[in-house]
Amino acid sequence: MRLAALLAGVPAEHAPLRVVGDGADEVPIRGIAIDSRAVVPGDLFVALRGSAVDGHDHLAQAIDLGAAALVVERVPADLDLRGRPAVVVRDSRRSLAPLAARFFGDPSQELSLIGVTGTNGKTSTTFLLESILSAAGRRTGLIGTVEVRYASERLRAINTTPESLELQRLLRAMRTRGVDAVVMEVSSHALAIGRTDGCRFEAAAMTNVTQDHLDFHRTMEAYRDAKTRLFRELLRPGAGAVVNLDDPAAPEFLAAARDGGGRPICVARKPAPGVDVAIENAHVDLGGTRARLRLPGASLDVELPLLGDFNVENLLVAVGVCVALGIPHDAIARGVAGCPQVPGRVERVDAGLPGEPTVLVDYAHTPDAVDKLLRTVRPMARGRLITVFGCGGDRDRTKRAPMAEAVARWSDRAIATSDNPRSEDPAAILADVELGLTRMNRANLEALDATDAGYACVVDRRSAIRHALAIARADDAVVIAGKGHEDYQIVGRERLPFDDRVEARRALAQRAEKGPA
Numbered sequence: 001m002r003l004a005a006l007l008a009g010v011p012a013e014h015a016p017l018r019v020v021g022d023g024a025d026e027v028p029i030r031g032i033a034i035d036s037r038a039v040v041p042g043d044l045f046v047a048l049r050g051s052a053v054d055g056h057d058h059l060a061q062a063i064d065l066g067a068a069a070l071v072v073e074r075v076p077a078d079l080d081l082r083g084r085p086a087v088v089v090r091d092s093r094r095s096l097a098p099l100a101a102r103f104f105g106d107p108s109q110e111l112s113l114i115g116v117t118g119t120n121g122k123t124s125t126t127f128l129l130e131s132i133l134s135a136a137g138r139r140t141g142l143i144g145t146v147e148v149r150y151a152s153e154r155l156r157a158i159n160t161t162p163e164s165l166e167l168q169r170l171l172r173a174m175r176t177r178g179v180d181a182v183v184m185e186v187s188s189h190a191l192a193i194g195r196t197d198g199c200r201f202e203a204a205a206m207t208n209v210t211q212d213h214l215d216f217h218r219t220m221e222a223y224r225d226a227k228t229r230l231f232r233e234l235l236r237p238g239a240g241a242v243v244n245l246d247d248p249a250a251p252e253f254l255a256a257a258r259d260g261g262g263r264p265i266c267v268a269r270k271p272a273p274g275v276d277v278a279i280e281n282a283h284v285d286l287g288g289t290r291a292r293l294r295l296p297g298a299s300l301d302v303e304l305p306l307l308g309d310f311n312v313e314n315l316l317v318a319v320g321v322c323v324a325l326g327i328p329h330d331a332i333a334r335g336v337a338g339c340p341q342v343p344g345r346v347e348r349v350d351a352g353l354p355g356e357p358t359v360l361v362d363y364a365h366t367p368d369a370v371d372k373l374l375r376t377v378r379p380m381a382r383g384r385l386i387t388v389f390g391c392g393g394d395r396d397r398t399k400r401a402p403m404a405e406a407v408a409r410w411s412d413r414a415i416a417t418s419d420n421p422r423s424e425d426p427a428a429i430l431a432d433v434e435l436g437l438t439r440m441n442r443a444n445l446e447a448l449d450a451t452d453a454g455y456a457c458v459v460d461r462r463s464a465i466r467h468a469l470a471i472a473r474a475d476d477a478v479v480i481a482g483k484g485h486e487d488y489q490i491v492g493r494e495r496l497p498f499d500d501r502v503e504a505r506r507a508l509a510q511r512a513e514k515g516p517a
Helices: 003-007 055-064 092-103 122-135 164-176 188-193 220-233 250-259 310-325 329-337 367-380 397-410 426-434 445-450 461-471 500-514
Strands: 018-020 031-033 043-046 069-072 086-088 112-117 140-143 147-150 153-156 181-185 201-206 235-244 263-267 278-285 288-295 298-304 347-349 358-362 385-391 413-418 454-457 477-481 488-491 494-497
Touching: 003 092, 031 092, 043 055, 043 092, 055 069, 069 092, 092 164, 112 122, 112 220, 112 310, 122 140, 122 181, 122 310, 122 329, 140 164, 147 164, 188 220, 201 220, 201 250, 201 310, 220 235, 220 250, 235 250, 235 310, 250 263, 263 310, 278 310, 288 310, 298 310, 298 329, 310 329, 310 367, 347 500, 358 367, 358 500, 367 385, 367 397, 367 477, 385 397, 385 426, 385 461, 397 413, 397 426, 413 426, 413 445, 413 461, 426 454, 445 454, 445 461, 461 477, 461 500, 477 500
Parallel strands: 031 043, 043 069, 069 086, 112 181, 112 201, 140 181, 201 235, 235 263, 358 477, 385 413, 385 477, 413 454
Antiparallel strands: 018 086, 140 147, 147 153, 278 288, 288 298, 347 358, 488 494
């Protein structure tokens, strides 16, 4: 593709300011690269500014490796372009998305692309949608926090929503392999920096908006507004726009859907005028959920194998999308019943040994998610509820105490520990967490079992999990919250192997050998 043809796909607000060098229009482009080390001859190198690395510092390397042209926000005075044209833009990341979409032939236009945004529930909702669409005979792809999968491919996810170049590459690969419907999680970060620009969604949904990512967005208003971009700017004309009316942010999403030419589909727990999908009745236990849903013109009985009252909300949103897409009711019921366990989302862990407590691993890492998780598990625990949790480092500090308050509200015992401390001092993170545990009684780890409404702090997460399971009785429930499906722990700059589920099984085996404490 000629550079001129590629640049023609960039909308006016991100179009080139100027081009340094002659003959730019006729330069052939054979690929696009954003990592200077990965450039091959004929590539267009797009220099991105990141939090740790600036691609503009590596322009010479890209040229050395054969870049045919550059897209930059500035041309360093000492850079020898060696005859390569440099296209200067205001924001290279925002220009990258339409460039990538153009290069890969606008694959979202050939797919039924479904986007799910929200603070909590995105992963479970996308798993539900993938299962239902497959039951309806669609060939599906999934892009999200846990993994990317399509056809016979399963790829580890790096970000909830990939960088725009990788996203467009994935969508084209999916279409080439026969996929016709793609369900993807759309994060606020991706929307704010334009990773999804160049995509057009046949349906979009919001689950909820609660406190998260304020280290990046700074205010809740900015966080919410970033998510509404999915509805306001990225829908196809007449696309289904599913809004959870039980969430306080619903009016903003409905307004965004109308502005974006979408067709609102409203879901809520209780039937009411203007509600398209609601719950007539539901029963939730440790085996899953049985519910009767009210849909336009019909009721539908479903059995959902996923645990948790909050998964009823995710179910409503998923079914709302299916109503928008015209999926038959029998396929909805089959897909809901066949939904697989979502890794690290209220995932039950056991070692198959007698006398084990109920052990649940969950990704909950916001105040709202922790509250909903523990509120659901509390009445199901015949004995005590023991919670192990932590808060990530280098992230929004203001959510730490509210997360701990939610733990204290529902737990009989709690152990505060490390999540992914990153560059922060784990002990300093725990000091922030303790501000929310004032309704509980501080205890040494060894005295925790005997301390009513007690909590302990221990930096080492492995020790925290081991001790929680050592003191748990057969009728207790132990919730390990925060990391869910993650199989690593980030300490400083190191990414160390660590999986809560693996550690819990080891602790259960040790417990069986020694007997409960």
